[in-house]
Amino acid sequence: MVYCWKIVQAQRMSKGKHNVMKFRPCIDLHNGKVKQIVGETLGGEGQAVVENFVSSYDSTYYANMFKRDRLTGGHVIMLGEGNKEEAIKALAAYPGGLQIGGGIHAENASFYLEQGASHVIVTSYIFRDGQLNMDNLTQIVEAIGKEKLVIDLSCKEKDGKWYVATNQWKQLSDVELNQETIRFFEQYCDEFLIHAVDVEGKQSGIQQSLVSSLAAWVTIPTTYAGGARSFEDLALFRQLSQGKLDITVGSALDIFGGKLSYDEVVEQLSNSL
Template structure:
């Protein structure tokens, strides 16, 4: 998986069929932003080249729960799509990839059964994004509720060797808080592996987007700051053009 240029990727996180943005990954802290298809269409019309879709119920419960909403987004849009949340098996991933998803995001499944990364990548090279969500410098899983003892840099190297196409790094400590990004973890990850790093968490303004690019990220996922109107997608894209 490669990025021809730095991408700003809008997030469409779905809970109970609606767009929701959580604060620090805590269930129940979310603010609702309406219909997922309307949100996705709005970002595409604003110039998004890729959409980041997450089934939050799936992430917490361990099984995909918003497949209908994600399917409707796939039907309504014609840009690249990466999907995460509740993907626990090769069959789950294959179903999404055959449905037209470009990249599947594996978090808990990759930690619990690392070989799944290689199995999916063998049939669909470059399609697996491993999600390394870090809280207090430790990779967490099960919807950010359980620690693993894993160091993000060491884990990234392991998954790169297994065939992952990219690493999605979310700093849970600042996720959804619009308090600014922490670039050092992103810089360390980007320096440690040859596959792209997609950064997420804490973006409050356009300067944060630029800082993540300068830290070595290939793309940044932005949610709350876009929904709250801190800046437009076009403004962010122009800042890193």
């Protein structure tokens, strides 16, 4: 997931209820540049990162674009070291309009909120050595409050089940993603961000079974990412999710080297599919 757009609810009338959907943007940073990459190639030993797109613009260009287009609640993802400066510049350009993830922990979460992030996003910090680390989860909730926390439960399929993938998606945890675990994590965060790792960045179509399952499980705002490539995919997603989930479109957009018109996506998805 490098650059992305999410269809999201404009307002929540109450916890777990969605209203009119709109876009939230996302900026992914790798080696200090805005990129679109195939996420599962990141950090692979002896494997080069597959880059779908490398922007000639910096993070503030996109943050200002999102601000201009009134696309609130997006996020910045720091993919490894060397991205902190660009991330902070994006937050400063659009204070309160972006979330931030990548290397976030209890000790630095407040810092990024002070720089202008609306929420922080965590994955590997709360999953250590393939297991849930409750001490770390408790510490970050105590540090910033659940209202400022997004938990990333990106997952891969194994034997017909979904397992949370951590450590730059190289390691499968022992945490199976199902209704029980979703209910558990909902106690500790404001939103979920969930990539279908097997299709993310590949423009191969959405992971339909995961979308349907998530729609049946979640009761808080949840964004799905992975594989969306066309308006047909977006319409299918909305049908399968029954409007209960949000979606990210990244590499498929023309502003990131794809074929989907960004302007058309903004216009059409600001209304309805």
